[in-house]
Amino acid sequence: MYHSRWKGSHYEAGFRYGSILYKNGLRLKDALNLTHEKTDFAEKCTHVYKKVFPEILDEIRGLADGQNIAFKDMAAFLFVIYCFVFDNKCSCFAFHDNNNIVLGRNSDFLTDIEKLCDSAYYKLDNSYSFVGNTTAMIEMEDGVNEHGLAIGLTFIYPTIIKPGLNAGMLVRYILEKCKTTKEALESLQKLPIASSQTLTMIDKTADMAVVECNCEKTSVIKSKYFVFSTNHFVSDEMKKYQFDGIDDVHSHERHKTLYNTFNTNENYSVDFAKNLLSGTYGFMCQYDRKQGFDTVWSSVYDLKRNKIYRAEGNPSRKNFKEDTRLKFLLKNNLYYN
Numbered sequence: 001m002y003h004s005r006w007k008g009s010h011y012e013a014g015f016r017y018g019s020i021l022y023k024n025g026l027r028l029k030d031a032l033n034l035t036h037e038k039t040d041f042a043e044k045c046t047h048v049y050k051k052v053f054p055e056i057l058d059e060i061r062g063l064a065d066g067q068n069i070a071f072k073d074m075a076a077f078l079f080v081i082y083c084f085v086f087d088n089k090c091s092c093f094a095f096h097d098n099n100n101i102v103l104g105r106n107s108d109f110l111t112d113i114e115k116l117c118d119s120a121y122y123k124l125d126n127s128y129s130f131v132g133n134t135t136a137m138i139e140m141e142d143g144v145n146e147h148g149l150a151i152g153l154t155f156i157y158p159t160i161i162k163p164g165l166n167a168g169m170l171v172r173y174i175l176e177k178c179k180t181t182k183e184a185l186e187s188l189q190k191l192p193i194a195s196s197q198t199l200t201m202i203d204k205t206a207d208m209a210v211v212e213c214n215c216e217k218t219s220v221i222k223s224k225y226f227v228f229s230t231n232h233f234v235s236d237e238m239k240k241y242q243f244d245g246i247d248d249v250h251s252h253e254r255h256k257t258l259y260n261t262f263n264t265n266e267n268y269s270v271d272f273a274k275n276l277l278s279g280t281y282g283f284m285c286q287y288d289r290k291q292g293f294d295t296v297w298s299s300v301y302d303l304k305r306n307k308i309y310r311a312e313g314n315p316s317r318k319n320f321k322e323d324t325r326l327k328f329l330l331k332n333n334l335y336y337n
Contacts, residue, residue: 001297001312002118009125014059018066028067032077038084042076044163048192053173059138078138082166082195083158089249091284092152093228093258094202097268101206101303104273105142105152106285109135109296117296119310121325130175131308131326133297139168140175142299144308146329147179148204150301154229156196157243162215164192170199181207188218196241198229204303212238228258250283257282273300278315285314
């Protein structure tokens with residue numbers, strides 16, 4: 001897993017990252033796999049980003065220039081992820097008690113790109129700093145920002161799409177621009193959404209939610225002590241958008257594990273989160289790697305103690321290690337680890 005650092009302006013950060021990859025022999029152009037349908041959809045998305053998230057276009061332009069790729073091709077590659085069927089299948093939960101405020105997430109993906117995953121540290125001009133993890137770049141799949149807002153996505157196969165921000169860009173937007181769960185929920189009511197997904201979030205006040213959403217509807221699930229999500233909708237208003245296909249990634253089994261564990265266990269802790277993600281309480285990450293699929297990283301965000309832990313690989317085999325790159329912001333504007 002890479003550990004990239006993005007600093008300066010959006011364009012500077014993107015250009016530096018693209019240039020480093022290029023100098024190291026990684027040519028993103030070889031992986032674009034574009035079609036007319038994708039480029040047409042991405043062009044329409046670009047007009048949306050110009051209105052609601054223009055600085056991300058600067059970052060993509062910098063990445064494209066560093067890679068010697070046309071901006072429109074780089075944008076097309078990024079904007080269609082999660083919209084034209086994507087193989088990311090994840091589990092996410094948040095919980096709190098008197099001693100803990102935690103978000104945990106498993107990222108389940110193709111083993112072919114396991115070594116290309118990135119844990120990025122962002123400290124850009126005029127933006128909240130954050131640590132986020134991704135199977136691509138620029139888009140984020142889980143993370144926490146300097147204000148202690150943690151968020152993670154799970155992918156839902158889309159039955160409808162419209163030009164807007166896809167799942168990874170929604171997570172990126174929230175990490176970069178929102179301080180609290182309340183601000184994140186307000187943003188999601190305003191932002192044009194392209195793909196189908198759940199977004200699980202919690203802040204330092206223990207305000208938490210799961211948002212099930214697509215380009216037509218947003219449903220917010222709130223609970224007092226815990227929330228969780230996998231790769232299917234559970235709210236009544238979103239079930240009509242559920243893809244009618246075979247659950248070959250154990251989404252319902254993982255959901256059952258989360259449901260049973262949270263409804264029978266009252267001893268919450270960071271170790272509890274790690275054990276849950278590691279499969280101690282039931283199926284969560286026990287994939288057959290021979291099928292080319294596995295948990296490629298696992299994240300735990302301990303907001304009570306301002307700690308970040310990550311297992312880089314399947315958490316049943318890899319240890320969680322602390323990430324100390326992010327400086328969390330105190331109310332008096334001082335930073336600390």
